[in-house]
Structure formats: C-alpha cells, structure tokens
Amino acid sequence: MDALTTQTRHGEACPLDTTLKILDGKWKSIILCRLMNQELRYTELLKTLSGCTRRMLSLQLAQLENDHIIQKEIDTSYVPIKTSYHLTSLGRSLVPVIQLMDAWGESYIRALTNAADSDD
Amino acid sequence: MDALTTQTRHGEACPLDTTLKILDGKWKSIILCRLMNQELRYTELLKTLSGCTRRMLSLQLAQLENDHIIQKEIDTSYVPIKTSYHLTSLGRSLVPVIQLMDAWGESYIRALTNAADSDD
DNA sequence: CAGGATCCGTGGGGATACTG
C-alpha cells in the first residue's frame, strides 16, 4: 500500500497516477477497446468514434504511441498511404486492468440503479 | 468484451468510462489513497496534498461524495465545525481496482526504465 | 474550521483549411 502514497501529478511519478494519465483523455479508453482484438486503420478507427474529430484522434493516437501502448504501421508502397494501429506488448498488458475497471464500472452502475429503485 | 464496445463520454454509460470518470480529476486518486486506510478531516487531507487549493479539494470531495465513493461526517457539537471523510462500501469496492492500476503503473514504469537503460 | 462566491487567465479542444 505504500506505493500508493506518492504525491501525484505534480512531481515524481506515482504508479496509479501514471496509469490514469495513460488512460485519460477523451478517447483513449475507447480507442484501446477498439484495438483490443484487432488492428485498425486511422479512418476505420475514426468511423467507430462518432463525435471524435480527426485532430482529436491524431492527438490521442500520438499520445498512446508516445506512451508505447500502441504502435503505428505505415504502408507507403502505394499512393493512398495506409497506416494501421495495434497494441504493443505493453498495451496488451493493460488489457486485464481495463477489464477489471470495466467490470467495476458495471457493478457500480448496477449498485446505483438498484439503490435508486429501492429509494423512491 | 462486448461491454467495452460502448460509445463513451458522449452518450450512454460505458462501464470503463464510468470508472475513469470517477477516478479522474486532479486529486481524486490520491484522495482515495489517503482515505483507503483511515478517516481524515478536511484540513488533514489538505495538508497531505501539497499544491492542492482548498477550492480544489472541496470540488473533488464533493464529486466523490456525489458519486457515493466517500461519505462526509459533520460534527456540529462544538464551535469549530469538524468534518471527516471516509470511504463508503462502494468506495471500498474500488480498492482492488486501484491496487491493480497501481501495480500496472509500477510495472509500466519499470519496463520503460529498463528499455531506456538498454537503449543508449 | 470548512467551505462558498466571484473574478479572471490560460490552455484544451472544435472548426476549418492546407499538405505529402
């Protein structure tokens, strides 16, 4: 538990905060969900993220790549350049964490729903 | 894995995103770390968060309370009002999630450190 | 002691246009 007592977001690295930083950002988590089971192209990804601008997608992808969570593959062999994104091994190691967070979110939502039901 | 395919942050609830929203905020995660093993007073908490303004602390605490993660106790029995904060049962259910995220962050940092070492 | 109200700056993100 001592590792959790660090200062956070203002000085030295706190492991928990590192994780949050990597996951945070308007589209990071859903992008990771999308890439969890498959490789995807930039435009493919964009189409699955309704509401996300290209600028935003670029920024989020750049950050994830910079954090070594995803990797970009560029195919310049023919004219319309094709790029694709897939998880790195580090990115894959994040999957169980994401799954637990997702599971907790689910039970949280359920708990609140039940509480609301039994309330009024 | 289907639960992870929701749209995120713009429409209906996505469990993973729910978790991120609850944890996100400049001081949320570290506040939870602080309250993990003990109940703390407002000022006590503030002292452990160097750089956090009182306004910020109030906002973060209000959000956590609103999300039913922490609970506030007010003691009006004597003049300088004393309030204290502690985790709710929902908040306690978050602890294992936080621990996994922290553990992953730790291994992530280690991985990057090693990579940097072997690099240059 | 534990906040709330107000004022204000600044940077995150949208819209749009341009490029290899």
Next chain:
DNA sequence: CAGTATCCCCACGGATCCTG
C-alpha cells in the same frame, strides 16, 4: 488517405475574499 497548422472560444482551475 492520413494527417498538420491556424484561429478562436469557453470551461477548468487559481487567487482572493466572504460566511456559518
């Protein structure tokens, strides 16, 4: 196709002051 560059706005958060 897959981005980058520019402009611009508003919401987040700091500083300061007020209150039960």
